[in-house]
Amino acid sequence: MQKFRCAVLSVVKHDYVPHGVASHPRFELTVVADDPALPDWVHERNQRFADEYNIPYVRDVERAMADYDVQVAVVSSEAERHCDLSVRAANAGLHVVQDKPMSTKVSECDRVVEAVERNRVKFLMWNRNFLPGVLHVRDTIQAGQIGWPFAIHVDFYFANDAGVPKGSRGPDDPPLSWLNHQIASHVDGSDGGVGHEPMGELKIEGIYPLAYIRMLTGADVQRVFARTKSHFHQVHADNDVEDLASVTLEMDRGLVGSLCIGRIGASSHPDAGEIKIHVLGSEGGLVISEARPEVGVYYRGQAAAEDRRQRVAVDNDYLQMQNLLEAIETDGETILDARAGRAICATVQAAVDSGRTGQPVSTSEY
Amino acid sequence: MIRLAVVGCAGAAQQYIDIVSRVQSATFVAAVDADAGLARSTGAALGASVWATSLQELLDQHAAELDAVLVHSENCFHPQHAAQGAQAGKHLLVETPLALSSGAADEMIAARDDGNVCLMLGQADRFQPSLRVVREELAAGHLGQPGLVRVHRWEGRTTGGWQQSQRDVRQNGGTILGRVVRDIDLACWLIGRQPTEVFAVGRNPTQATDAAWDYVQLHLGFAAGAMALIDYCGALPAGDDYFSLSVVGSTGAAYADDHHNMQLLYRDGSPAALKTDQAQHQLLAQLQEFVGAIEAGREPSITATDGRHAVRVAEAANESIATGQTVHLAE
Numbered sequence: 001m002q003k004f005r006c007a008v009l010s011v012v013k014h015d016y017v018p019h020g021v022a023s024h025p026r027f028e029l030t031v032v033a034d035d036p037a038l039p040d041w042v043h044e045r046n047q048r049f050a051d052e053y054n055i056p057y058v059r060d061v062e063r064a065m066a067d068y069d070v071q072v073a074v075v076s077s078e079a080e081r082h083c084d085l086s087v088r089a090a091n092a093g094l095h096v097v098q099d100k101p102m103s104t105k106v107s108e109c110d111r112v113v114e115a116v117e118r119n120r121v122k123f124l125m126w127n128r129n130f131l132p133g134v135l136h137v138r139d140t141i142q143a144g145q146i147g148w149p150f151a152i153h154v155d156f157y158f159a160n161d162a163g164v165p166k167g168s169r170g171p172d173d174p175p176l177s178w179l180n181h182q183i184a185s186h187v188d189g190s191d192g193g194v195g196h197e198p199m200g201e202l203k204i205e206g207i208y209p210l211a212y213i214r215m216l217t218g219a220d221v222q223r224v225f226a227r228t229k230s231h232f233h234q235v236h237a238d239n240d241v242e243d244l245a246s247v248t249l250e251m252d253r254g255l256v257g258s259l260c261i262g263r264i265g266a267s268s269h270p271d272a273g274e275i276k277i278h279v280l281g282s283e284g285g286l287v288i289s290e291a292r293p294e295v296g297v298y299y300r301g302q303a304a305a306e307d308r309r310q311r312v313a314v315d316n317d318y319l320q321m322q323n324l325l326e327a328i329e330t331d332g333e334t335i336l337d338a339r340a341g342r343a344i345c346a347t348v349q350a351a352v353d354s355g356r357t358g359q360p361v362s363t364s365e366y
Numbered sequence: 367m368i369r370l371a372v373v374g375c376a377g378a379a380q381q382y383i384d385i386v387s388r389v390q391s392a393t394f395v396a397a398v399d400a401d402a403g404l405a406r407s408t409g410a411a412l413g414a415s416v417w418a419t420s421l422q423e424l425l426d427q428h429a430a431e432l433d434a435v436l437v438h439s440e441n442c443f444h445p446q447h448a449a450q451g452a453q454a455g456k457h458l459l460v461e462t463p464l465a466l467s468s469g470a471a472d473e474m475i476a477a478r479d480d481g482n483v484c485l486m487l488g489q490a491d492r493f494q495p496s497l498r499v500v501r502e503e504l505a506a507g508h509l510g511q512p513g514l515v516r517v518h519r520w521e522g523r524t525t526g527g528w529q530q531s532q533r534d535v536r537q538n539g540g541t542i543l544g545r546v547v548r549d550i551d552l553a554c555w556l557i558g559r560q561p562t563e564v565f566a567v568g569r570n571p572t573q574a575t576d577a578a579w580d581y582v583q584l585h586l587g588f589a590a591g592a593m594a595l596i597d598y599c600g601a602l603p604a605g606d607d608y609f610s611l612s613v614v615g616s617t618g619a620a621y622a623d624d625h626h627n628m629q630l631l632y633r634d635g636s637p638a639a640l641k642t643d644q645a646q647h648q649l650l651a652q653l654q655e656f657v658g659a660i661e662a663g664r665e666p667s668i669t670a671t672d673g674r675h676a677v678r679v680a681e682a683a684n685e686s687i688a689t690g691q692t693v694h695l696a697e
Binding site (some may be wrong): 015034102150151153155157165166225226228229231244246248250254256258260262264265268269274276278280282283285287289343358359360 | 399417511513514516518520563565567569571572582583585587591593595597599601602603608610612614615616617618619623625690691692694
């Protein structure tokens with residue numbers, strides 16, 4: 001059986017994406033590549049990851065794609081470069097696995113959609129749709145146990161900090177730099193939005209719950225109303241982006257959805273966060289904790305940062321890559337393809353704009 | 367000892383029977399309902415010797431025998447019953463919604479002032495043990511500034527029953543005024559102010575002809591950025607309701623959640639989830655607060671103004687559904 005050789009095009013954001021790709025036996029990481037004229041910290045992270053897999057790091061994206069006989073690109077750069085790297089990979093005939101967010105701009109997503117479809121390659125936005133809890137929702141709905149769904153809600157609170165609390169900055173202190181904060185917080189994993197452009201929680205994490213909703217309903221979002229706030233962290237307040245948001249979604253076929261999302265801080269939940277899916281159907285309702293199944297582990301001297309309840313039977317990485325594999329081999333679509341990613345990006349942008357204006361915003365404006 | 371009359375003996379008033387033996391500093395003396403049999407039986411169960419088929423009849427014949435009226439009649443009768451009680455100098459506990467319009471609520475407040483009586487909004491959810499903990503933690507400052515109140519409340523459709531009648535538009539104000547108004551009040555209470563933006567969506571997925579919404583989503587925006595999102599469904603199959611409330615503050619969060627508190631029953635196949643009852647603590651606590659306010663001559667913890675605010679927000683929600691736009695309110 002063919003083994004797909006993968007080029008990791010930048011790995012400065014989330015190394016869990018290429019790790020996830022490598023978890024499937026039909027995909028192997030072959031080379032790490034990035035553009036040459038980038039800051040030292042970018043090259044250092046790329047080199048470190050290449051060393052971990054004992055593969056070369058090439059400071060020339062096009063040369064790496066041409067010289068290493070690769071079929072798949074794995075993109076996890078700063079958010080602003082995601083789409084450009086994906087377009088270049090698609091133009092080189094590579095299938096693409098891309099980190100979230102798809103982009104900070106809908107117009108960039110359009111470039112990806114065009115390139116992927118023109119080059120007839122497959123595109124997978126990294127997502128969490130194959131977590132056991134999410135699959136449980138999908139299977140329950142598909143089995144008809146709650147009738148046909150008419151309302152769906154995702155509460156998505158990440159119990160991570162993002163630097164110092166709001167209100168920490170002294171009157172003479174300069175505003176916190178978004179990128180510097182992200183670079184500095186990489187060690188403890190709280191760098192959710194690596195990039196030059198500040199991103200609120202809707203842009204950083206919104207794709208996950210919105211992808212749940214899309215998969216579970218098959219419906220497009222038509223209009224949104226949102227409230228947004230910098231509520232917890234100084235870096236969000238200083239950069240005028242939200243770390244807390246609530247969004248009403250009006251969708252196809254009269255479906256109603258909602259999303260409450262926040263980077264609520266480590267003190268606000270004993271584990272990774274409160275993440276729940278509520279679905280109402282014509283014959284019943286369903287409430288699912290995304291974290292389950294999980295195991296509680298508590299012991300003397302336990303580190304504060306350690307989750308007290310550990311998720312188990314998580315197969316999201318393998319199943320995503322299996323999904324991409326099947327899409328490639330059957331010329332099907334992935335679970336979150338470029339058009340779906342683009343639609344979610346438009347929903348997020350509409351929510352951000354609604355939060356700023358206080359008015360409902362149609363996604364067709366994007 | 368405060369002497370109580372209950373008006374409207376169906377629905378919530380029946381729950382007083384479960385707590386009557388635990389009430390302190392008060393006693394039930396009368397029961398009123400248009401259904402004479404129900405008034406008589408409820409009165410007997412509460413230990414009251416007097417029953418009547420209208421509040422005015424009770425006041426005409428027994429005014430000197432009571433101090434306060436618990437108004438649990440259909441919502442459309444709240445203003446009338448409050449006016450009659452206030453005019454007779456009786457203190458009033460009026461179940462939420464205070465009235466079916468903010469104008470009617472204003473008239474009730476004026477009647478309270480004219481009668482120099484206590485008028486408390488009956489909103490037992492504020493006394494629910496789990497929600498009291500949330501409120502106390504907020505008040506203690508442990509959660510910081512409230513940023514988000516998230517509510518899911520799902521109820522069953524019981525055709526012809528009391529709950530269905532609560533959603534009747536003419537008698538009880540429909541889904542938002544009749545049911546969701548409680549969660550509006552909870553959100554405002556927990557955030558500690560009134561919303562300035564209201565956006566709502568209503569749907570009738572299971573029956574197109576019902577004038578009341580089966581499903582409502584209500585989105586509230588508050589000054590200083592706080593928000594509340596309420597998901598209400600009145601169309602579950604018969605059985606237990608579901609309720610979940612989360613408060614996310616700047617330094618902490620609280621989760622009062624039926625899902626977390628479910629128990630399991632194994633019998634005949636797949637396990638069933640069961641909710642452990644919080645009993646009638648909230649109703650008893652509410653009644654004691656009312657009695658305490660009367661005895662002390664103080665303002666009750668849930669005022670008529672609170673009730674008026676919740677009604678105004680409910681009106682704005684109905685307006686938002688009708689127009690599809692955000693409704694802006696003065697704080």
